[in-house]
Amino acid sequence: MSGEWPLWEVFVRSRRGLSHGHVGSLHAPDAQMALRNARDLYTRRQEGVSIWVVPADAISASSPDEKDAFFDPAADKVYRYPTFYEVPEGVAHL
Amino acid sequence: MSEPTSDLLFDYLLRLGDDALIAAQRLAEWYASSPEMEEDVALANIALDQLGAARALLTYAGEVEGAGRDEDALAYLRDDREFRNCLLVELPNRDFAVTIAKLLLLSAYQLPRYDALVSSADSRLAEIAAKARKESAYHLDHAARWALRLGDGTEDSHRRMQAAVDALWPYVHELLAADEPTIRLAAAGIAADPAELRAAWLSTVEPLLVEATLDRPADGWAPEGGRVGRHTEHLSYLLGEAQVVHRAHPGVRW
Numbered sequence: 001m002s003g004e005w006p007l008w009e010v011f012v013r014s015r016r017g018l019s020h021g022h023v024g025s026l027h028a029p030d031a032q033m034a035l036r037n038a039r040d041l042y043t044r045r046q047e048g049v050s051i052w053v054v055p056a057d058a059i060s061a062s063s064p065d066e067k068d069a070f071f072d073p074a075a076d077k078v079y080r081y082p083t084f085y086e087v088p089e090g091v092a093h094l
Numbered sequence: 095m096s097e098p099t100s101d102l103l104f105d106y107l108l109r110l111g112d113d114a115l116i117a118a119q120r121l122a123e124w125y126a127s128s129p130e131m132e133e134d135v136a137l138a139n140i141a142l143d144q145l146g147a148a149r150a151l152l153t154y155a156g157e158v159e160g161a162g163r164d165e166d167a168l169a170y171l172r173d174d175r176e177f178r179n180c181l182l183v184e185l186p187n188r189d190f191a192v193t194i195a196k197l198l199l200l201s202a203y204q205l206p207r208y209d210a211l212v213s214s215a216d217s218r219l220a221e222i223a224a225k226a227r228k229e230s231a232y233h234l235d236h237a238a239r240w241a242l243r244l245g246d247g248t249e250d251s252h253r254r255m256q257a258a259v260d261a262l263w264p265y266v267h268e269l270l271a272a273d274e275p276t277i278r279l280a281a282a283g284i285a286a287d288p289a290e291l292r293a294a295w296l297s298t299v300e301p302l303l304v305e306a307t308l309d310r311p312a313d314g315w316a317p318e319g320g321r322v323g324r325h326t327e328h329l330s331y332l333l334g335e336a337q338v339v340h341r342a343h344p345g346v347r348w
Binding site for chain 2: 026027037
């Protein structure tokens with residue numbers, strides 16, 4: 001029977017955090033059962049207060065082959081960080 | 095508490111505790127052999143919930159009895175004739191559909207029973223029920239979702255689910271039965287009223303069977319005896335496995 005059930009990615013919002021974070025994946029026949037399986041597998045120790053499950057094949061992922069084009073150009077763009085900018089003297093309420 | 099009431103309460107606590115204990119043992123048998131790894135964990139979680147409730151109930155039963163027996167003495171050192179669980183929980187697992195049907199029929203009873211016991215005149219029992227009711231709600235949810243999927247699934251799953259419900263239906267009679275000791279305890283505000291539980295059970299199970307495209311079996315043959323210690327042969331084998339370590343090595347700990 002294994003392999004017939006689709007794969008689901010599980011996202012859990014913890015008590016402390018504000019957004020859902022990816023915690024792992026599981027197999028389930030449908031979304032309702034996936035939620036319940038996620039409850040049993042990933043929130044056994046009170047890890048979360050909310051769960052999302054997403055069909056794994058609904059996720060479009062960046063390819064490792066595209067790593068250079070995707071991520072390397074960000075390396076030398078220091079002006080993208082707020083610390084790049086000097087705050088002029090006398091600016092209030094910043 | 096007067097002596098007769100204490101005897102009745104002891105017996106009632108054994109019924110609740112043994113239902114949970116034997117159900118836990120049967121569910122645990124699925125570990126590492128259920129249809130999917132995810133279901134292993136789900137059934138094991140439910141088994142551990144049942145075991146937790148059994149421990150609390152048997153511990154309290156031992157205190158009510160006042161003969162110095164703790165949860166281990168009651169779980170490991172009684173023979174089958176001393177167990178007070180309903181016959182339903184001791185029946186073998188066989189098909190996965192049978193396990194789901196058993197869990198459905200049992201949790202549809204445990205949930206309203208714990209719900210009612212939350213307002214029991216016995217405060218200790220009320221505390222135990224308050225914790226167990228949330229767990230039972232999840233057990234019922236799990237069983238109901240599977241029952242819908244198997245009943246209204248493929249031709250094969252429908253056939254197996256119907257066969258499971260048909261095979262287990264006779265044992266529901268004992269589960270829902272209102273015997274004299276329970277009626278007396280219910281009148282004292284301690285036990286859950288069996289008539290109300292019966293109504294609650296039917297209002298849960300009957301619509302669910304319809305939704306799962308399953309036929310409600312006719313009432314007929316109604317085996318009973320578990321509540322007074324007359325069990326099927328299956329319980330002896332189950333206890334043999336559950337008790338062997340404790341009996342071979344009394345007092346052994348992990």
